[in-house]
Amino acid sequence: MKPLLDVKDLKVHFPLASGQTVYAVDGVTFQVNEGDSFGIVGESGSGKSTTAQALMRLVDPIEGVIHLDTQDLTALSGDPLRTMRHKMQMVFQDPYSSLNPRLRAGQAVREPLDLMGLGPVRGRDTRVDEMFTQVGLHPDAKRLFPHQFSGGQRQRLCIARAMVTEPRLIVCDEPVSALDVAIQAQILNLLKRLQKDKRLTYVFISHDLAVVQHICTHVAVMYLGEFVEQAPTGQLFAAAKHPYTWSLMAAALSPHDRSRAGARFTVTGEPPSPIDPPKACRFAGRCPFATDRCRTEKPTLRDFGLGHRVACHYAGELTPPLPELAATA
Amino acid sequence: MTTLPDPIGPKPAHPATEFMRAFARNQSAIIGLMLLAIVLGTTFLGPFLYPVDAYSMVDLPFAPPGGDYAPLGTDYLGRDMLAGIIEGGRATLAVGAAAAVISVVIGILVGSFAGFFGGAIDALLMKVTEFFQILPTLLLAMVLVTIFGASLVTITLAIGAVSWPQVARLARAEFMRIRKLDYVAAARTSGARNGYLIFRVILPAALPPLIVAAGLAVGAAILFEAGLSFLGLGDPNTMSWGLIIGQNRNYLLDAWWTVTLPGVAIFITVLAISLVGDGINDALNPKLRRR
């Protein structure tokens, strides 16, 4: 089967006034099949949000190819790019800044239809009503302004706006991290239900492993502009092989497993800046398992079967410092 | 599961209502608004309430205020000062408003393109802006008026042409801030063209400080016009406050009212405009609103 989204060697670099370069995204490759959801997990500065913006062509990659279906997005610009945007939409992190405060809710959801001239003009209001109902808002709320909605309701509006063009792909950039837990669960369940009903494909950016495990079929772990590990969700959480993935898993706090609290595996330091990152393994500086080889030779993504790829010289040889993973290793 | 039928909670007021309330709470802004109403009322209703020709001689020259024929006295040609101030107000306000509109339009165009596109376009436009900013504006305006002749239109254009850089800088800063907001990215992914993003999405959000700047630009333009007229570069055929001052300036010590009264008119107008401008600024600033 041909993947819906095919990204090859994507690179986004930003030059700084000081003459240095931010290697925000530095050679990322992945495929997403129709109906799947592909999670990208990482900390700040990992480049996960820049990846999302590059997919949406909100920032320009300096290298690489993005294929949606059969179309090469990186080759498009101007009106052809503008008119194909209905095939891919985005849900942003902050529901407060992602809605224009001057547009009524109904106008905000209708805007993409008007701008891209989708569907008959007369049917657009009905379509907006349908979208409101599908995301769990009353169509009467159309006449209200964004500031009259709560955070969760705003995110529902953003989802309605993203869905109204019947896109093939939705890029969700931390869609629940600004919301309270109870509201977060409502939005996650909504995204999941809509995906099932409409056979949507998601690229889901998050810093929260538990959220990604809940919603995604495939996961990539990103560190300083690169994927260090990627695998189908079940495989990754059952048998993660990269020390950075372990550190994220160990650091995840959970009210369900209090046994993990206290003495846990932690890495030292903070993610270094993506300005001039280390030449060899980028995690070597924080990795408790690092050797001289890690500091001089760059690891490549190696395949461990079932689409499980890890960029670590010692992947498969190290014993995971997490008891759950060690048991299955 | 569909929940949340519609937004709950006390509905916050519409931003416009909120703005009006905040503005109404600001005493100095209300005083400014009343002064402005008096100025505008005098200028536009004055000719009907006080139908005296501003250009004809009604009494001896330099008749002091309180005389039988001219309540505010007469100027060096024996013309009625009150009629002159009423008549001159129209030209002064018109020049002020028109020049402000010109500077705001140029400023917004330059600033929005620079702020929106950034990079080379920004660098080029900002170089042009800086070029206009480093020139002494009064001298530049004087040169323009000298070359193109002292008519109301050239004066207006000259003032507009030299006072836009400030607006441009402000507009650029606002555009650079707002263009980074997610809803601009959302509009782009919704299929918006650049023109739509600039004029329909970002500009409305950038307007509040620009409206304030426009108000202050009116005040500045009035002062500018007065300055030009005072230096003898005003339109000699149209009565304006600056012109009255300029023509009577040699007699300041003998007939103080000929210079002082139009000066007071200018002062009140500019004060009213800045009070109202400050009021708008504060009312638009949510941090100050609560006080």
Add this chain to the structure above:
Amino acid sequence: MQPILEIKNLQVGVDTGKSVQSVLDGVSLQLFPGKTLGVVGESGCGKSMTALATMGLLPDRFSVTGGSIILAGEDLLAAKPSRLRQLRGNALSMIFQEPMTALNPVLTVERQITEVIELHQKKSSAEAREIALEMLRAVQIPGPEERLIAYPHELSGGMRQRVMIAIALACRPKVIIADEPTTALDVTVQAQIFRLLRDLQMQTETAIMLITHDLGAVAEMADDVAVLYAGKCVESGTVEAILGAPAHPYTRGLMSCTPRLRLGAAANDPQAEGLGEIPGMVPPLGRFPKACRFAPRCALADARCHAEQPPLVDTAPGHSALCWKTSPEKAVA
């Protein structure tokens, strides 16, 4: 054991101009030396108001309308403003969510730490500097001598939060109120900060009030837990009791809303996949229901829940819940 800080039946109201709306209604909490109390709830539940009332830093128009806050035998609500200033930063200090805005951008790290010390203790500037250096070592900042002369913007997010903690600890406070101290940080850094707080707490016997929306953070840090909902404390008890056997439907809802990280063999267990939901949202101020405030969102609610104030029920020793439905068979549901 004697609590070091005891909040009894705290009432906070906000003056809306027309009337005084209740923000906190009868919140009672106890903090013990060397222990951490987690105060959890969604935004708008009153967690931050509890913290600010304790610090005596309620925003304009908010005021305490009843109850008492007793710090080591002294009622803070009866204390004079000058006495409160003396206590703040000294016996009682606070760690904020966003270290970048809580730190003064134009002062060096040294100045920010020595400022509190000189304000509260008779110390020479050389002595204060020595303490500042010692504090930076205590919060495990690498190269503390160089960091003393750094400005906040020159530090990473995690380092800034460490400096905040150093300032909070500088005067050896009896109680620290930490308001979402790790929310702005990356997960790996969050784990480091929590570990640091626990280590420091063990050495200093400081009581910590941890204000958080994250039950995971509670599991990690807290000894005791109070769950707030719409201005009321709906459940309190030890962390084992609350997370192990939550008695209030709201607490159970919060637990089921938090996605569970399943590692190892559990990763492929399809049984564990569902995510619970609490419908609706926290009612806004002034719209609190008359009877049980959680009733409109509660799956168990019946006519009585909508009509009468629920009682505070002791479900186990030291574990109580404000609910009509805490009987054992219901608790399992």
